Amino acid sequence: MGRIILENIKLFGFHGCMPEEKYVGSNYTINIEIELDIYDASITDDLSKTINYVHLYSIIKEEMKINSKLIENVAKRIIDKINFKFHKMIKYSKIKLCKENPPLNNNVDRVCIIIENFT
Template sequence: MGKIVLENIKLFGFHGCMPEEKYVGSHYTINLEVEFDFYKASINDDLSKTINYVDLYSIVKKEMNINSKLIEHLAQRIIQRIKEDNKSLVRYTKVKICKENPPLQGNVDRVCVILDDCD
């Protein structure tokens, strides 16, 4: 068993319940972990035996371009898409999405949600 981890993906998106969040947008930081058996890939040096991290990044980027009221919903969509695209390989997926400088009545650097899903 092994993991591919994408750390600190920086993207911009329009997620939130407040009207200004849908027009102004915000910066987001995303961390992603995908656990699966990549023993064959590690022995054979064969990309077809693993999950390509370029594809994982593409999934995150595409889902970030679909507006959501809740980043919880966004996290669930990312996990579902990864599972759909890699049905036979994925054992466990975890995503952490942080909205940088959230529109709160206080001084908060970020608000994060963490969602994990295991088969």
């Protein structure tokens, strides 16, 4: 077993319940962790034997473009799409999605949610 981890992906999006969040937007940080069998890829040096992290990043980027009221919804869409596309390879997946500088009077650096899936 092994893990592919994309750390601290920085993207901008328009997610939130407050009307101004749909126009002003916010910065987001996303971490994704995928567990799979990477033995064949490590021996053969063959990209088709693993999950290309470029594809993972593309899914995250595309889903972040779709506005949502809740970051829980964004994270669930991302992890569901990844699990659907690579379901034959993934044993475990985890996403941590954080809204940077949420509208809480500058008293909170970020608000994060975590979703884990065991397959």
